Amino acid sequence: MSRDMSLLNPEFRASVEEVLGACRALGIEMRPYETLRDPWTQARFWRQSRSIEEIEGAIRNLEQKGAPFLAQVIRSVGPQFGDRVTDALPGTSWHQWGEALDCFWLLDAKAEWSTLKKVRLADGREMNGYRLYGEEAVKRGLTSGGFWPQLKDWVHLQQRSGSVLNRFSWPEIDREMRQRFAVVEDTTGIAVPPVVEVTAAPEAPPDEFVQPVGDQFHVNGEPFKFVGFNLRGVVHYGAQFPGDDTFIVKNTRPEHRAQQTRRAYEMGARVIRVFLPHRNATPQQVGDRLEDLLGIIKGDLGLHDLYLLPALTDFLGYGEVPFKVQGDQDFYQPIGNHITLTPEFFRLGFTQNYLPFVRYIVDRFQDEPQIFAWEIANEAKVNDNPRMLTDFKHHVAREIRALDARHMITTGMVSTAHAFMFSGDQLRRDLYGKREQGRRLIDFVTVHYPDESHPTGPNHGDIDLAQELNMPSIVEEFMVISPEKTRDRTGDFKAQLDQWFGKGAGGCMVWGFDALHIGDGDDAGGIGHPFTDFNNLVNMFRAYANQL
Secondary structure, three states: OOOOHHHOOHHHHHHHHHHHHHHHHOOOEEEEEEOOOOHHHHHHHHHOOOOHHHHHHHHHHHHHOOOHHHHHHHHHOOOOOOOOOOOOOOOOOHHHHOOEEEEEEEEOOEEEOOOOOOEEOOOOOEEOHHHHHHHHHHHOOOEEHHHOOOOOOOOEEEOOOOOHHHOOOHHHHHHHHHHHOOOEEOOOOOEEOOOOOOOOOOOOOHHHOOEEEOOEEEEOOEEOOEEEEEOOOHHHOOOOOOOOOOOOOOOOOOOHHHHHHHHHHHOOEEEEEEEOOOOOOOHHHHHHHHHHHHHHHHHHOOOOOOEEEEEOOEOEEEOOOOOOOOOOHHHEEEEOOEEEEOHHHHHOHHHOOHHHHHHHHHHHOOOOOOEOEEEOOEOOOOOOOHHHHHHHHHHHHHHHHHHOOOOEEEOOOOOOOOOOOOOOOHHHHHHHHOEEOOEEOOOEEEEEOOOOOOOOOOOOHHHHHHHHHOOOEEEEEEOOOOOOOOOOOHHHHHHHHHHHHHOOOOEEEEOOEEOOOOOOOOOOOOEEOOOOOHHHHHHHHHHHHHHO
């Protein structure tokens, strides 16, 4: 969905601008937050709180009435969470035709949604902002959802009265939606939404978001290089999960979120990477915990230059790691000492639980500038089928971009070599280099453990690939392994920072940060317990970050 007024029908846009101008003259600022809404978004709203029987019935009905494309749209978006918000099937909302607009109103520079609260207008009347908005719309021949006899929708204006179905047949609607919304199909066989350009809200200027500029990151127009740390479980510290005794979060308390984050920041971190889902948490619960953490960072700690990099699922579990999307348990299988996602997940399984989770999180936090980027999955690969992995990454990137055009998107991969893409293989260039509507689907390259060798090529070769494609890269995970826990590794860590920043990496992040000794680190080579060099590393990383 988009806020862009230029996407509206020109005649309707002119009337809307008159309405907004009339409201403004009387002291009410109406702020558009949705104009054009694609059929996939409409389908997600429609599927909320509907039974599978009702959904399957609608799909069959659309197919029988000559709307196979819209039937596929409903099928492709998968299960949805939330209250019932619309009875309009995709194609039947005037939002898909550029003839509808949704607004909130501003009160004391904050978004106001109340349909009851009144303020004094410039002409002396006391009136609710939505009431004024609706009345001014009706004066200009528009339809206000606030005056509908049932299912009142005060945020909504549309150009025409009546239903789309009163004017067009299902085959006509289906054909028009195909033509209006460019459909991209990948080898998963699923139609995916187009990339809709989203304009920035005035209260969150685009340059507050980290952006790729050539082979660098920029913030507020300035180059941005960083050191960072992995605090994988910090979103869920202190959360209570019935029957959950996984080692990463079981010994944590809520206050550990602020304590760990502050220590990382004091050590020079400007990005911390987190694993976002939890197998026992709903999307809304995960979103609430992420919002709490952001509130701690910005409010309690006052850190407005610290960014979060959330991994949206975990492919690989060393032991029983809980960072899986709720409902996806059946897509994991043991392989040796690991538990990994199966090929069935990457074929179609990701549409069942993972994709609705991603849509919910991205839509909820699309306006949050302290999200560094969305990471599709941690360390994903599909043994012997790298094309399936590439199609999965591109499919999810399109879904994210359709909701959120401001945040960067990345893969979270160890390397293309780790995912069975040979160093000379064009597929690895397609993965990172593919463009649609003038923008890369994937914004920067990730590398884990760049010194590690692989039969198909070294992991650090992807930093060279990033230079070839003129795009940023980060060393997302690295550590210095030391069986002697009393050895000072300061020089080794600094040498790695020098090496990878020297090769052109935009950021380097240490794996296994645990300043509090609460079990969220890595005893093989992380920072914190049980090593004795923590204080020396604090000083080194702080000084290094200051140089950057």
